[in-house]
Amino acid sequence: MFAAADMLRVFQSYRGDAVVIPGRGARHWQDISTRPSRDIPLGDPAMGGHASFALGLAMAQPNEKVVLFDSEGDLLINLGALATIAEKRPRNLYHFLMDNECYATTGGQPVPNAKSISYAGIARECGYPAAYAFEDLEEFASNVEGILNEPGPVFVAMKIVPEIENDPIGRRQRWQTRTLEEVLRDVKKELGVPS
Amino acid sequence: MTSQGQALLRPEAVLEEFKKNGVTHVVWLPDSETNWMYLLMKAEPSLTLIPVSREGMAFSTAAGLSVGGKKPVVMIQNTGMLESGDSIRGWGLGMSTPLVLMVGVRGWTRHGGNRPTDVANFTEPFLNALGIHYYLIEHGGDAPRISLAFEEAERTKRPVAVLVGDEYHGFNR
Numbered sequence: 001m002f003a004a005a006d007m008l009r010v011f012q013s014y015r016g017d018a019v020v021i022p023g024r025g026a027r028h029w030q031d032i033s034t035r036p037s038r039d040i041p042l043g044d045p046a047m048g049g050h051a052s053f054a055l056g057l058a059m060a061q062p063n064e065k066v067v068l069f070d071s072e073g074d075l076l077i078n079l080g081a082l083a084t085i086a087e088k089r090p091r092n093l094y095h096f097l098m099d100n101e102c103y104a105t106t107g108g109q110p111v112p113n114a115k116s117i118s119y120a121g122i123a124r125e126c127g128y129p130a131a132y133a134f135e136d137l138e139e140f141a142s143n144v145e146g147i148l149n150e151p152g153p154v155f156v157a158m159k160i161v162p163e164i165e166n167d168p169i170g171r172r173q174r175w176q177t178r179t180l181e182e183v184l185r186d187v188k189k190e191l192g193v194p195s
Numbered sequence: 196m197t198s199q200g201q202a203l204l205r206p207e208a209v210l211e212e213f214k215k216n217g218v219t220h221v222v223w224l225p226d227s228e229t230n231w232m233y234l235l236m237k238a239e240p241s242l243t244l245i246p247v248s249r250e251g252m253a254f255s256t257a258a259g260l261s262v263g264g265k266k267p268v269v270m271i272q273n274t275g276m277l278e279s280g281d282s283i284r285g286w287g288l289g290m291s292t293p294l295v296l297m298v299g300v301r302g303w304t305r306h307g308g309n310r311p312t313d314v315a316n317f318t319e320p321f322l323n324a325l326g327i328h329y330y331l332i333e334h335g336g337d338a339p340r341i342s343l344a345f346e347e348a349e350r351t352k353r354p355v356a357v358l359v360g361d362e363y364h365g366f367n368r
Contacts, residue, residue, distance in 0.1 A: 040262070046251070046284060046285025046289070048282070049255025049282055049285070049286050050255070052253075053256065055256055056222075056245075056256040056262075056265075057260070057262055058263075059243070059265075060264055060265040080252065083248055188262065188264075191264065193264035
């Protein structure tokens with residue numbers, strides 16, 4: 001396992017102009033990203049939808065590289081998204097999965113069959129042309145540039161150290177610096193989409 | 196249910212409404228009321244079909260398309276709409292996604308008479324609970340209401356539903 005923030009720092013070196021949907025890594029990503037106007041930290045609109053959102057964005061903007069940092073709890077809710085992504089085969093979609101084996105924001109309860117699922121295996125069998133799995137940061141670091149130069153859709157499963165939150169939601173510190181409306185306004189401007 | 200003497204709602208008329216309103220993508224899951232559209236939509240070069248395996252995914256997919264500047268429509272059955280409640284709330288309402296959802300109304304009879312648990316009984320209360328406005332189409336003369344739904348969705352930046360109430364006539368041909 002490796003830390004989400006360390007992984008995101010490595011990724012940042014190769015990010016280029018990619019549009020990044022940081023998912024549940026957003027808290028760290030906002031301090032690392034050098035292109036915040038091309039980031040889409042959505043918070044949690046509804047659990048289970050990040051992969052489909054990324055697919056829609058990638059299909060709408062085929063000339064933009066779209067990178068998603070998904071989480072295993074989110075993906076498990078709508079595993080069928082993998083089949084749709086595999087069918088549509090967006091060449092510009094890079095689907096990273098942060099697998100911490102638990103629901104960290106609710107106190108760390110394990111996801112179903114937490115330690116035994118091969119998410120890369122599921123993605124591959126759904127039809128992703130390429131799928132990788134990393135448990136070691138150095139191995140991830142030496143492969144990520146090559147992965148980002150492959151045609152998508154590519155799936156990258158990573159074992160991530162859980163950062164468990166136990167405080168009631170009302171007591172948690174708000175880390176977002178932009179509202180959702182501002183996030184969407186900024187990225188649409190970057191993409192040349194009228195608001 | 197179509198009243199006697201009224202023109203059937205032809206799939207070509209629905210497709211024409213999509214084209215007139217600049218729809219680019221149809222995010223859908225087949226149902227017994229919309230199956231007639233499939234071949235027609237597939238043959239239409241201006242449309243890209245995106246099949247989903249659970250209706251909730253349609254709303255996050257549509258949100259991504261919309262943020263990217265495209266104009267999706269979601270086409271599902273009322274059963275799946277109920278399953279999609281939180282996705283409609285979060286990815287539709289929460290993201291201010293201007294989106295028309297075409298909803299086949301399984302069990303629609305207009306005059307009631309359903310069993311208490313029929314999904315048709317819950318369709319309009321569900322939309323009302325979420326504050327989603329809807330238009331009903333039952334026959335050919337209703338087709339222009341689809342344009343009204345698109346106009347409202349664009350103006351309000353919200354999801355707007357079109358309830359397809361013709362379950363028995365014209366669709367399963």
